[in-house]
Amino acid sequence: MHLQSTTFMTFSPGGKTKTIMETVARHCQCRSFSVNLLPHQDPLRRQFESEELLVTGFPVYSGRMPSPLVKRLAYIKGNRSPAVVIATYGNHFYGDALLEMADFLSSRGFVVIGGAAFIGRHAVFPDIAEDRPNASDLKRASAFAQTLEAKINRLDHPDNGAVLLPGHHPYQKAKRFPAVPTSTKDCRICGVCAINCPVQAIPRDAPDKTDRDKCIACTTCIVHCPYHCRQFKKRDLFLIHKKAVKTTRVILSPETWL
Ligand SMILES: Cc1cc2nc3c(=O)[nH]c(=O)nc-3n(C[C@H](O)[C@H](O)[C@H](O)COP(=O)(O)O)c2cc1C
Ligand code: SF4
Numbered sequence: 001m002h003l004q005s006t007t008f009m010t011f012s013p014g015g016k017t018k019t020i021m022e023t024v025a026r027h028c029q030c031r032s033f034s035v036n037l038l039p040h041q042d043p044l045r046r047q048f049e050s051e052e053l054l055v056t057g058f059p060v061y062s063g064r065m066p067s068p069l070v071k072r073l074a075y076i077k078g079n080r081s082p083a084v085v086i087a088t089y090g091n092h093f094y095g096d097a098l099l100e101m102a103d104f105l106s107s108r109g110f111v112v113i114g115g116a117a118f119i120g121r122h123a124v125f126p127d128i129a130e131d132r133p134n135a136s137d138l139k140r141a142s143a144f145a146q147t148l149e150a151k152i153n154r155l156d157h158p159d160n161g162a163v164l165l166p167g168h169h170p171y172q173k174a175k176r177f178p179a180v181p182t183s184t185k186d187c188r189i190c191g192v193c194a195i196n197c198p199v200q201a202i203p204r205d206a207p208d209k210t211d212r213d214k215c216i217a218c219t220t221c222i223v224h225c226p227y228h229c230r231q232f233k234k235r236d237l238f239l240i241h242k243k244a245v246k247t248t249r250v251i252l253s254p255e256t257w258l
């Protein structure tokens with residue numbers, strides 16, 4: 001197969017998925033595009049031809065893919081076009097996230113020909129997987145990109161390169177993260193966090209508030225606050241952190257499916 005283009009679509013509040021995606025993209029030999037899926041925007045409307053590759057990258061949230069992606073990607077369409085699914089997770093578990101995205105893309109006319117799960121620093125608890133992705137992970141990401149390219153060169157049609165990604169049906173129940181970030185008393189009501197929130201959980205006219213029903217705890221607002229005054233309350237995180245540290249003691253390695 002001779003690829004006409006590759007499009008990298010990335011959702012990465014904490015930047016670790018972005019690091020992996022950029023490493024993979026560096027090996028891309030054809031014309032490439034990059035789409036940031038993070039900002040709250042109208043759904044993308046893009047039709048892919050059979051020789052246009054789509055690579056999606058996102059973090060795992062409670063064993064699932066981030067819910068805003070369903071809306072954002074609702075109108076992309078493939079024509080038996082090849083697709084690759086890359087998930088990063090905080091050294092605990094990726095659950096059904098890869099399978100969920102693979103099913104989603106298949107339902108829109110794509111053929112999933114590859115997948116990968118990489119470890120990334122935990123966006124809420126930076127002491128978990130704090131140095132990931134490390135040099136060895138990035139080497140694996142480069143090797144993944146090279147093997148993917150070789151596979152695509154060998155293929156006559158994406159249908160002949162389909163892979164099954166791990167996960168179970170029905171998917172595990174989507175669980176709400178038990179805490180949300182709020183503003184500290186130093187908040188200057190500048191609104192930067194509200195503009196950047198992917199699900200509009202921060203009212204533009206009252207950016208010191210958080211809509212707990214909408215918030216997905218992605219940490220984008222914390223990353224973007226220029227005054228470092230958006231954070232989780234320590235007492236809200238105490239018990240969750242204790243449990244998370246316990247369940248992430250074994251150091252996991254990246255996995256790939258090609
Ligand atoms: C709300 C939330 C839920 C998460 N759930 C999981 C999980 O189920 N398993 C896991 O291993 N890591 C989990 N993590 C950690 C992220 O998957 C990990 O930090 C990822 O590398 C973040 O990617 P990013 O830096 O591109 O945002 C979660 C993080 C957040 C913010
Ligand atoms: S970005 Fe920070 S200072 Fe600005 S409104 Fe949000 S929390 Fe307040």
Ligand code: SF4
Nearest residue numbers: 197215216218219221
């Ligand atoms: S308010 Fe919640 S959903 Fe919005 S950016 Fe902050 S953590 Fe993410």
